Every structure is written in structure tokens, then in C-alpha cells.
Amino acid sequence: MARENSTEVTEFILLGLTQSQDVQLLVFTLVLIFYLIILPGNFLIILTIRSDPSLTAPLYFFLGNLAFLDASYSFIVAPRMLVDFLSEKKVISYRGCITQLFFLHFLGAGEMFLLVVMAFDCYIAICRPLHYSTVMNPRACYALLLALWLGGFTHSIVQVALIIHLPFCGPNRLDNFFCDVPQVIKLACAHTFVVELLMVSNSGLLTLLCFLGLLASYAVILCRVKGHSSAGKSKALSTCTTHIIIVFLMFGPAIFIYTRPFRAFPADKVVSLFHTVIFPLMNPVIYTLRNQEIKASMRKLLSHHMVC
DSSP states (O other), X not given: OHHHHHTTOOEEEEOOSOSOHHXXXXXXXXXXXXXXXXXXXXXXXXXXXXXXXXXXXXXXXXXXXXXXXXHHHHHHHHHHHHHHHTOSSOEEEHHHHHHHHHHHHHHHHHHHHHHHHHHHHHHHHHHOGGGHHHHTOHHHHHHHHHHHHHHHHHHHHHHHHHHHTSOOOSOOEESSSSOOHHHHHHTOSSOOHHHHHHHIIIIIIHHHHHHHHHHHHHHHHHHHHTTSOHHHHHHHHHHHHHHHXXXXXXXXXXXXXXXXXXXXXXXXHHHHHIIXXXXXXXXXXXXXXXXXXXXXXXXXXXXXXXXX
């Protein structure tokens, strides 16, 4: 019976980011410009790392994967949001909503686990430099990459499994510009307290624990950096500062959205916009702007193609 009820709602109406036409036009323009400038930059980072033989260290391997994850993540929400800004009726099918929700959490959790892996790489490089080449060998890097993809898939499939067993019989107006757990779960025709609790545990608690673990690991790394030479200390501090900036950009909005009961706050949509569209595109760029080796390789690659 629950399965039959769940198919009664065949589509959701997205209420969008705002009802103001002027604000919609402004956001559309800004997001489109940002998207068209930064997204090619992410692909340039991937191409640079893949084409330069000197960028074979695990740091660059994981940075290339971060750029790929962030570019993929931005495709889940941004293109549809831009199209919806120009549409009178913003509609997404039930299956489309579940698919969007799956990939949102699949890639989001994968990126979260990737940041944990990058913190581990940073710790080994700074605190155990003599063991670095042994611990972070190519096989270990690929194993860690496989583990984070499997972790993201497991996290996401649990989210979807909990959602699809809920009955949806109306209303079908989703108060957001994309499908996510907090908004979808409010439309279920059933008591959702237990499901909300499981969702908060699966998303919110996991996010919070990873965030606190990352902060603790970087605190340990920064304490160890004090004993390094001035040149080594400067490079280590730059790397750690970049990682910490990304951690706050990634985990700050996620903690705000997923670690509290599913009640609406005025800032929810703005936080979601930055979490799903803006910050994912910025993350690899922030890494790149603070990394001299990648900037030099990128300039060399661009100058080579311009000459050709």
C-alpha cells in the first residue's frame, strides 16, 4: 500500500529560490557568469594535472579528483536552476527528484570523504615524511579513492531507500529550487519523526564528526609544523590553510542544513545556493591559486596551446 501511495505524486512543483522576478534575473545572471567562468577552470585544472608529468604526487592526484567531483556536483543543480529561472512552471518528476537527490548525496559525501583522505595525505607528508612514499604509494591512493566512492554510494543509497518507502499523496509543492531530503520529507503523508532521526544521523552526524575530526587533525599538523625549518614551515602552513578554508566552505553549510530537525529557516535557500552551486566550483580554484606548482604548469600549458 505504501508503494502505491508513493506513486500517487508523480511530480513536484519547485517554488524556486525567490518569487521576485528582479531578484531571479539578478541571481540568474550572476550564477551564469560564475558558472561559465569557473567551470572551465575546473576542467583546466584536471587537464593540467593529467598532462604534466611533474604533477604526479598524491596531492595532485586527489586535487584532480576534487575538481572532477566538484564539476560533476555542480551539474546536478545549477543547469536545471538556470533553466527554471526562465520557466513559468518549475516541475520535476518524482523519479527525477529521487535521481537528483541520489547524485547530490553520492557526490557530496564522496567529496566529504575525499577531504578526509586529503587531510590524511597532508598528515603523512608533514608528520611522517620518511614514510610518505611507502604509505601513499599509487596502489594505496587508488584504494583510498575507491573507498571514498563506495562510501559516498552507501551514504546516498541509504538516503534514497528511506525516502522511497514514504507515501507521497499530496501536496507536491517543494519549497526549494532543487530536491533535497529536508524539503522532500515534509511532503510525505506519514509521521516522519523516525525517518528524520535516521536522516539526521546519516547526514548530519556524519558531517559533524568528519568536520570535528578534520579540525583536530589539522590542529595536530599545525602543532607539528612548529618544529620545521622556515621554508618547510611556510609551505606546510600554506597547504594547511588552504585545506582548512575548503573544510569550512564544504562543511559549514552542510552542518547548517543537515544537523538540525527539518524545519525551515529564512536562510536555508541562500545557504543551499552556496552549498550546491557556488562553493563546489570554487574549491579547486582556491587550491590552485595557493599552489605555485599548478599555477606554473597551467601557464605553461596555456602558453603552449597559444603558440600552437
